[in-house]
Amino acid sequence: xxxxxxxxxxxxxxxxxxxxxxxxxxxxxxxxxxxxxxxxxxxxxxxxxxxxxxxxxxxxxxxxxxxxxxxxxxxxxxxxxxxxxxxxxxxxxxxxxxxxxxxxxxxxxxxxx
Amino acid sequence: xxxxxxxxxxxxxxxxxxxxxxxxxxxxxxxxxxxxxxxxxxxxxxxxxxxxxxxxxxxxxxxxxxxxxxxxxxxxxxxxxxxxxxxxxxxxxxxxxxxxxxxxxxxxxxxxxxx
Numbered sequence: 001x002x003x004x005x006x007x008x009x010x011x012x013x014x015x016x017x018x019x020x021x022x023x024x025x026x027x028x029x030x031x032x033x034x035x036x037x038x039x040x041x042x043x044x045x046x047x048x049x050x051x052x053x054x055x056x057x058x059x060x061x062x063x064x065x066x067x068x069x070x071x072x073x074x075x076x077x078x079x080x081x082x083x084x085x086x087x088x089x090x091x092x093x094x095x096x097x098x099x100x101x102x103x104x105x106x107x108x109x110x111x112x113x
Numbered sequence: 114x115x116x117x118x119x120x121x122x123x124x125x126x127x128x129x130x131x132x133x134x135x136x137x138x139x140x141x142x143x144x145x146x147x148x149x150x151x152x153x154x155x156x157x158x159x160x161x162x163x164x165x166x167x168x169x170x171x172x173x174x175x176x177x178x179x180x181x182x183x184x185x186x187x188x189x190x191x192x193x194x195x196x197x198x199x200x201x202x203x204x205x206x207x208x209x210x211x212x213x214x215x216x217x218x219x220x221x222x223x224x225x226x227x228x
Binding site: 042045049100103105 | 154224
């Protein structure tokens with residue numbers, strides 16, 4: 001049973017517009033959430049994270065929103081750039097499990113010029 | 114230096130071969146991880162080393178044998194692999210695996226093909 005789900009396998013967005021990537025989780029013990037970006041044949045690169053005590057974290061063009069009651073988080077990228085085209089993984093960890101990350105299935109973002 | 118370096122980048126091996134994957138970090142991290150990623154799937158945890166001791170083994174077959182010679186190095190010894198073991202093998206590190214609110218730093222991975 002997948003504890004972290006990214007229901008959209010792909011997303012296509014025009015350059016300059018907003019990209020919204022979604023992630024749902026089922027394990028109520030998760031209290032730290034991360035987004036990683038991955039290019040083909042490379043390792044995931046950390047993008048942004050959020051602790052469960054917050055509902056929003058912003059870093060430049062990237063903002064992550066957390067809705068604990070809905071067990072849902074989203075990553076907003078604005079404005080989107082062609083270089084943002086990659087696979088984005090949502091990941092979660094639980095306080096009692098240290099840094100053992102559970103990853104979602106990933107969403108492939110394509111930003112068209 | 115915020116890099117995790119993995120070698121080799123690509124590896125092709127037969128089912129009777131013995132090979133090793135290597136991972137190195139110089140960030141002073143005390144936790145190191147091996148993940149396996151199949152195509153179009155998320156990374157899956159294999160092993161966690163904490164302070165050079167094997168802390169977690171996610172029921173990985175014995176044909177995969179991890180080793181942590183020192184706090185900066187992590188190896189994965191491969192023997193008698195199957196074609197279904199072909200995948201991208203990712204190494205990662207973090208300050209301490211028992212501390213949450215920390216991000217993992219990943220290497221670029223070794224793309225392994227078993228013939």
